[in-house]
Amino acid sequence: MPANINSMMYVGAIPWHGLGKRLEAEATAAEAIVAAGLDWTVEQTPLLAKGIGPVETHQAIVREDTKAILGIVGSGYRPHQRS
Numbered sequence: 001m002p003a004n005i006n007s008m009m010y011v012g013a014i015p016w017h018g019l020g021k022r023l024e025a026e027a028t029a030a031e032a033i034v035a036a037g038l039d040w041t042v043e044q045t046p047l048l049a050k051g052i053g054p055v056e057t058h059q060a061i062v063r064e065d066t067k068a069i070l071g072i073v074g075s076g077y078r079p080h081q082r083s
Contacts (some may be wrong), residue, residue: 007037040065042079047072 008020009032021035033039041064047055061070061079 009035009037041081042070044073044077044079 005019010020011023042061043064045060045062
């Protein structure tokens, strides 16, 4: 069974898949986010339908660093992320 892990961290025993960054001691939430490689933010971008044009009722949520689309949400959605 594949682990399907992009990034992570752990404290203590090595996980069964052997992946992730090992921390020597417990971490704060902010430290864990950085150690796990999850310290990225998202942006909202407009959607365009091929042959139709802008989709006013929905938008894409995109990672700012890689521009990977994480999902499609309604136009009223507002992401909550640390500043």
